[in-house]
Amino acid sequence: MGRAKEIIVKVIPAKIANDFVAKHHYSKSYQRNSLLHFGAFLDGQLHGVLSYGASIDKNNCIGLVDTGMSKHQSWHSYLELNRMAFDEYLPTNSESRCIAITLKLIKKNAPHVKWILSYSDGTQCGDGAIYRASGFQLTGIKKNTTMLNFNGKIISNIQLNTVRPNGINAVMAKKMGAKPLAGFQLRYIYLIDKTCKINVPIIPFSKIDELGAGMHKGRKITIAERKCAHEVNADKRNDSIIEIGGANPTHAL
Secondary structure (H helix, E strand, O other): HHHHHOOOOEEHHHHHHHHHHHHOOOOOOOOOOEEEEEEEEEEEEEEEEEEEOOOOOOOHHHHHHHHHOHHHHHHHOOOEEEEEEEEHHHHOOHHHHHHHHHHHHHHHHOOOOEEEEEEEEOOOOOOOOHHHHOOEEEEEEEEOEEEEEEEEEEEEEEHHHHHOHHOHHHHHHHOOOOOEEEEEEEEEEOOOOOOOEEOOOOOOOHHHOOOOEEEEEOOOOOOOHHHHHHHHHHHHHOOOOOOOEEOOOOOOO
């Protein structure tokens, strides 16, 4: 784990978090619906941010997990980890350690939150190895149809339908030539409350390579390359985790 053990994680103001994310996240943007922001500090300086908030597509996601509570209670039972960004200063394993700390803090201070949802962008970023290293379950792999290249700008269906720039929604954008980015979108779930039940099939991680959905730092990765990377890691015989699918700076979400 090395110096990753020295990282201090604490809640920070939205303005500070959003400015950091806009600078270091691969999308160069922050999520406006983020409600809870954690900063990762090392040597007294901010070097990473993890932002949680309500899911944009809440109606379709709330049924992914059975919390055993009423529908009204379940509405507030989960958060989406919708932005995560780190700079180059933090050492190996920082991402998975910071996720683990934030999950513990949420469990302690927000007991009504029973599970966490997150997505990995296999069109521009990675296939979610950081989530897998952090104990998340893979529950969805699908070819991308929602991240669009619209006149040179990358934007999602949901953003188009919500913000409607210049009055244009997703259907109109596609008619005007917007094209889906090549690649896959992957969905991950983490149960904070282990008594809850995931209602959709849990997908073995090997399926990522079977479908050709592997991606590392925005570059497609083959099964052979992934195996080679893991063999090299095993030969080192230390406690490091090779996080294929993440990046430094982290391209996580």
